[in-house]
Each structure stands twice: as C-alpha cells, then as structure tokens.
Amino acid sequence: MNKDILVCGVGGQGTVLASKLIASAAMNCGNTVHSAETIGMAQRGGSVTSHIRIGKEAYAPLIPKGNADIVLAFEPAEAVRNLAYLKKGGIVIANCVPVKPVTESLQDTGYDGRQMTEYLKEKVDCLIIDAEEICRPFHSSRYFNAVILGAAAGSGRLGLAAEALLDAIGAGVREEYVTTNKQAFMAGLEAGKKYAAE
Numbered sequence: 373m374n375k376d377i378l379v380c381g382v383g384g385q386g387t388v389l390a391s392k393l394i395a396s397a398a399m400n401c402g403n404t405v406h407s408a409e410t411i412g413m414a415q416r417g418g419s420v421t422s423h424i425r426i427g428k429e430a431y432a433p434l435i436p437k438g439n440a441d442i443v444l445a446f447e448p449a450e451a452v453r454n455l456a457y458l459k460k461g462g463i464v465i466a467n468c469v470p471v472k473p474v475t476e477s478l479q480d481t482g483y484d485g486r487q488m489t490e491y492l493k494e495k496v497d498c499l500i501i502d503a504e505e506i507c508r509p510f511h512s513s514r515y516f517n518a519v520i521l522g523a524a525a526g527s528g529r530l531g532l533a534a535e536a537l538l539d540a541i542g543a544g545v546r547e548e549y550v551t552t553n554k555q556a557f558m559a560g561l562e563a564g565k566k567y568a569a570e
Contacts, residue, residue, distance in 0.1 A: 373403055373531045374427030376435045377524075380454045381446025382471045383418055386517035389544070390444065391422035393521060397532050397540040398426045408433035419450060426531070442529055444520050446503075447471045448488035455496065463529050464498040465520055465564075469513065499523060499567045506559050510552050518553040519560035526564020534561055 377394060381387040388409055395405045406425040423435045437456045445451030445466035458464060470485030492498045501523055503516040521537050524530040534557075541553050 373398075373401075374429045375425075375442070375531050376430070376440045376459075377424040377426070377442045377444065377530070378435055378440040378454055378457045379422040379424065379444045379446075380450040381420055381467075382450065383420055385420070385446040385471070386514060387420045387422055387446055390446075390517040390521055391424050393517075393537065393540040393544050394424050394530075394532070395426075396544055397536040398424075400539065401532065401536050404428050404430070406430050406433040419453070421450075421454065442524060444524060446516060446520065448485040448492070449483075452488050452491055455492075458496060462497070463527065464492055464496050465523050465527065466492060466498060466500055467503045467516060467520070468500050469503045499527060499564065501560070501563055506563065507556065509559070510556055515552060515556035518556035519563075522557040522560025522562075523564035523567070524560075525557075526561040526566075526568065528564075528568045 379387050379391045395407045398405045403426050408423050410421045423433055435457055439459050440457040441462050443454055443458050443464045448466055448468055448470055451464055451466040468485055468489045472483055489500050503513045506519055507513045507515050525534045525537055538554055542550055545553050
C-alpha cells in the first residue's frame with residue numbers, strides 16, 4: 373500500500389496521537405512508514421501538522437505539496453490552510469467546529485468556521501464532521517481524534533482496516549481511556565460508511 377496522509381489541527385487537539393495511531397496500525401500491517409510533525413507554538417493553540425507516508429515509494433517523511441491522498445483536519449481553518457498538500461482526487465475529512473485563535477478575542481472577527489467548511493465543500497471532495505455533536509455521548513470533544521480515524525477508515529479511503537486501528541488504539545492509548553476511544557472510533561466509522569454509501 374502507498375498512501376500519503378496529512379493530519380492537521382491546533383495544539384491540544386490530539387493530532388500527534390492520531391498520526392501515531394495511523395503509523396502504528398500501518399506498521400503492524402507490514403507497511404513501511406515515515407512520519408514527521410511540524411509544530412508551531414502547539415501548547416498555545418498554534419498549528420500542528422503531521423505527515424504520514426505509508427509504502428516503499430516514500431523516501432522522505434514530509435509530503436510534497438499536491439501529493440496527500442487524505443487530509444484529516446481537526447479544525448476547519450487548518451483544513452483550508454493545508455489544502456495545497458491535497459492531490460487531485462484526494463479527500464478532506466474535517467471537523468466543522470472551530471478553535472478560535474487569540475486574535476478572535478481581541479478583534480471579534482466573527483470567525484465561526486462556516487466560511488471555511490463552505491469553501492471546502494465547493495473546492496474538494498470532503499466529509500465534514502461536527503465534533504461537538506458526534507462526541508456528545510462521550511462528554512468531551514477530546515475524543516475527536518478517535519472519531520476522525522474511524523471516519524477515515526469507514527470512508528474506505530484510508531487503506532487500513534478498522535480492526536488494525538482499533539488494535540493501535542488499544543496499544544497506544546492510556547488504559548483508562550481505551551474503551552471510550554474505541555466507542556468514539558466506532559461512531560466515526562459509521563459516519564465514514566454513510567459518506568461512502570452516498
């Protein structure tokens with residue numbers, strides 16, 4: 373399997389953990405994996421981008437622009453900011469719930485993410501997920517990283533079986549959070565399957 377996956381969001385959303393779970397699942401399935409993170413002021417809500425390259429055709433960890441098969445975006449503005457990485461025919465799976473930057477509280481720009489999600493719908497093949505809605509049963513949107521992995525698997529575009537990702541969650545998440553993460557993954561899986569059936 374050859375697959376380039378870009379995971380993007382802001383600090384504190386669990387993007388790095390999501391990328392590690394994908395890489396772990398891919399390696400456990402016998403694939404060669406290269407990965408790298410580019411993190412800007414992550415602890416202060418800055419941009420976080422993880423590159424995951426699966427397969428023997430990748431000789432470097434960073435995905436060239438225009439090469440990503442999938443962009444998994446935890447925040448709508450970050451999805452738009454990273455669109456240059458998406459290849460023609462690729463897919464964006466994105467959270468529609470914004471994380472407002474500090475400048476929003478200072479200038480009151482009215483940023484609510486809707487303009488970004490509308491732009492994505494116009495420009496690319498995308499699956500937009502409402503993190504607050506889908507994570508409500510789990511009482512925290514922090515489980516969105518498991519949701520987006522499930523959605524990617526359910527869409528059929530990730531190239532990894534749900535079972536491989538569930539195994540990675542079991543091995544890579546703290547024991548007390550494994551059950552809820554797996555439940556969140558299954559909720560995302562159903563959203564991805566619904567998208568694939570449309």
